[in-house]
Amino acid sequence: xxxxxxxGTQDILPGQSEKWQKVEEIIRxxxxxxxxxxxRTPIFEQTELFQRSVGDTTDIVQKEMYTFKDRGDRxxxxxxxxxxxxxxSYVEHKMFGQPDQPVKLSYIGPxxxxxxxxxxxxxxxxxxxxxxxxxxxxxxxxxxxxLAMDVYETAGLKNLKLVINSLGDADVRAAHRDALIKHFEPxxxxxxxxCQNRLEKNPLRILDCKxxxxxxxxxxxxxxxxxxxEESAAYFEAVKKYLDVLGITYxxxxxxxxxxxxxxxxxxxxxxxxxDLGAITTLCGGGRYNxxxxxxxxxxxPGIGFAMSIERLLLALEAEGRSLDTDNALxxxxxAMDDQAKLKAVELASSFRAKGISTELxxxxxxxxxxxxxxxxxxxxxxIVLGESELEEQAANVKNMELGSQExxxxxxxxxxxxxxxxx
Ligand code: HAM
Numbered sequence: 001x002x003x004x005x006x007x008g009t010q011d012i013l014p015g016q017s018e019k020w021q022k023v024e025e026i027i028r029x030x031x032x033x034x035x036x037x038x039x040r041t042p043i044f045e046q047t048e049l050f051q052r053s054v055g056d057t058t059d060i061v062q063k064e065m066y067t068f069k070d071r072g073d074r075x076x077x078x079x080x081x082x083x084x085x086x087x088x089s090y091v092e093h094k095m096f097g098q099p100d101q102p103v104k105l106s107y108i109g110p111x112x113x114x115x116x117x118x119x120x121x122x123x124x125x126x127x128x129x130x131x132x133x134x135x136x137x138x139x140x141x142x143x144x145x146x147l148a149m150d151v152y153e154t155a156g157l158k159n160l161k162l163v164i165n166s167l168g169d170a171d172v173r174a175a176h177r178d179a180l181i182k183h184f185e186p187x188x189x190x191x192x193x194x195c196q197n198r199l200e201k202n203p204l205r206i207l208d209c210k211x212x213x214x215x216x217x218x219x220x221x222x223x224x225x226x227x228x229x230e231e232s233a234a235y236f237e238a239v240k241k242y243l244d245v246l247g248i249t250y251x252x253x254x255x256x257x258x259x260x261x262x263x264x265x266x267x268x269x270x271x272x273x274x275x276d277l278g279a280i281t282t283l284c285g286g287g288r289y290n291x292x293x294x295x296x297x298x299x300x301x302p303g304i305g306f307a308m309s310i311e312r313l314l315l316a317l318e319a320e321g322r323s324l325d326t327d328n329a330l331x332x333x334x335x336a337m338d339d340q341a342k343l344k345a346v347e348l349a350s351s352f353r354a355k356g357i358s359t360e361l362x363x364x365x366x367x368x369x370x371x372x373x374x375x376x377x378x379x380x381x382x383x384i385v386l387g388e389s390e391l392e393e394q395a396a397n398v399k400n401m402e403l404g405s406q407e408x409x410x411x412x413x414x415x416x417x418x419x420x421x422x423x424x
Contacts, residue, residue, distance in 0.1 A: 008115065008123025018326040020126075023310055024108060026154050027128050034147045036106035036130045041085040043110065047075040053084040053292055055261025057202040059210070062194070064113040078112035082129045082307055083262070083289065084296075090133050091298035101134030102303070108310075120280035120312050129286075129307030136290060136302040138235055141266045142242030148270055148284050148306050149248060155313060156322040159273040160283075162248060164239070165256035167224055167264050167287070168232035177203055179222040187217055208259045223254035232265065239266050262289040266304065272312075274319035283316055284308035331422060332359045333375035337368055337387035344386050348414065357418050375401070382418065 005011055012020055031038070047067050054060050066078040079085055086105055090096065095103045108128045115121050130147060132140050145162065152160055167173065180203035184191070188199050192211040199206070206212070207221060228236065243250055250268075258267045267287035286306025293301040317324065332352055336345040345361050352359040360378060362371045368385065375383045384396040398417065399406040409417045 006123070008117040008121075010122065018328045019314055019324050020310060022324040022326050023155060023313060027106075027108060027151055030147060030150055030154065031106045031130070034104075034143065034150075036104045036132075036147070039086060039089060039105040039107055040109070041079075041082070041089055041107070044076045044078050045085050045088065047077040049084050049088055049296070050077055050080060052295060053087065053262050054081065055202065055205075057198050057205050058259055058261055059205075059208075060113060060259065064115055066112045066114060080113045081111055081260070082107050082109070082127055083131060083260075083292075083305055086129075086131045086305075087133065087289075087292050087296050087298075087303065090131075090301070091293060091296050096134060096293070096299055096301050101301070102132040102140060103134055104130065104132045106130045111309075118280070119278045120315050122309075122311060125309045125311050127307040127309050129305055131303055131305035133293065133303035134301045136235075136288075138238035138266075139242050141239045141288060141304050142246055142248070144286065144304050144306055145243065145268055146246050146248060148286065148308060151308070152270065152283065152313065152316075155317060155324065157272070157313075157316055157320060158322075159316075159320055161271045161273050162250040162268060163253045163256055163271060164243075164250045164266065164268040165224070165253055166228060166232060166236035166239075167257065167267055168228045169264055170291070172224065172227050172229055172232050173204075173264065176222065176224050176227045179227065180204065180206070183221055184217060190215065190217075202261065204257055205259075205261075207255065207257050221255075224257070225252075225254040235265055258285060258287055262292045262295075263287040264290055268306070270308070272316040272319065274316060276319040277316060278319075280312070283312045329358070330360055330378045330380045331357045332382045332384070332418065333371070333378060333380035334359065334361045335368055335371040335375065335383060335385040336362060337385065340388070340391060341386035344391060344411075348384075348386075348411065351415050352418060355415050355419050357415075357422060384414075 050065060051061055060080050065080055068076060070076055086107065090103060106129065108126060110124050111127045112124055114123055117123065130144060132144055149162065181199060184199055184203060184206060188196055192209065195206045195209050195212055207218065212218065256267055256269060265288040269282050270284040271281045272283050284306055288302065288304040290302035292303060334345040334349055336342040349359040349361055362374065380401055383399045383401060386396060390396045395408055395410045397406045398409050
């Protein structure tokens with residue numbers, strides 16, 4: 001049998017995994033600074049949760065979910081996104097009762113969508129996301145956007161474009177919906193069957209159809225911004241003002257509708273403008289979802305959040321030709337010349353590692369020369385060679401591979417010596 005990773009998934013191998021760890025470290029640090037505490041929810045949820053929140057007429061729910069029955073005949077779905085589960089948890093654990101609102105949460109974990117595989121689009125991908133639930137202060141919208149930008153900038157990305165829009169409130173959506181129906185109805189036969197279904201159920205979804213993207217009616221469709229009422233417009237203005245204060249530049253795109261149903265008011269995407277990235281340029285998407293908590297059974301608790309995949313962040317870095325500062329250095333390689341020396345090598349390695357000195361040794365009974373080559377390949381900072389004379393003297397020559405120098409150090413003093421020199 002010739003087994004391969006399932007289509008749309010990937011193995012993250014050593015060499016690559018250090019980059020993931022670095023990005024995760026940046027994310028953890030920034031979440032700590034912005035105060036978004038980590039939440040971990042299950043990988044699968046009741047199917048209905050996604051149908052209700054992401055929306056029955058969305059591509060995600062209609063075409064992309066990994067849904068299955070468990071042995072108790074319950075319909076479960078591998079999570080295609082994180083917001084629904086976080087909101088479910090917010091309601092289930094009555095976080096709305098906490099004195100400090102909004103509750104600010106973050107998550108990193110695998111999401112699953114049955115999508116056509118291409119560069120930047122996977123069937124299993126890892127999203128980092130945040131949700132701030134329990135406030136409709138426009139300043140929190142700006143904070144959430146600032147955090148997303150900060151992650152990219154700290155990772156080293158320069159070619160970024162922030163696009164924002166407002167979808168307004170329920171009244172705005174209703175007026176826009178009627179205008180969309182009027183716009184598309186006379187020509188709906190030219191559209192795909194999904195769009196035909198969407199016309200009555202959710203005409204906004206027609207605007208993000210991947211099949212009919214090129215239809216000229218798409219470009220001339222009524223823009224939501226033209227229907228914004230006073231309150232929604234004022235809210236959007238306030239968000240922009242806060243972004244200005246934060247020195248974050250943005251472009252307003254009235255066609256940014258996003259592919260999930262729970263959004264209203266602020267929506268945003270961060271794109272990469274790197275020329276080498278390929279067709280998929282959206283790195284991050286998010287927005288406000290006032291009403292979602294109520295829909296899932298909680299009291300009024302307006303929320304906003306975003307999600308970004310680590311895969312696309314790394315692809316964008318690659319496209320910009322930037323590398324992450326990963327730390328995978330080997331401190332010490334112990335070469336053992338015979339079985340007696342090997343015993344000592346194992347003992348010393350354990351005492352080094354206990355002090356945080358990364359240590360490697362030979363497990364293939366190789367000759368000294370081959371072990372030295374290994375030490376070189378692994379980029380060891382120091383090497384010690386243990387043989388009969390070292391055991392007799394209870395001391396070893398610590399070779400500094402970078403400087404080409406060496407110093408004789410008694411065994412009992414090695415840990416001290418290495419610890420002292422490691423920080424220099
Ligand atoms: P989304 O736009 O569906 O929004 O996904 C957000 C991000 O997840 C995308 O911008 C992209 O970075 C990544 N992503 C989505 N699908 C794939 C894929 N197939 N392969 C690789 N990366 C992918 C949401 O998921 C919302 N829950 C975001 C949100 C949070 N809104 C409010 N709070």
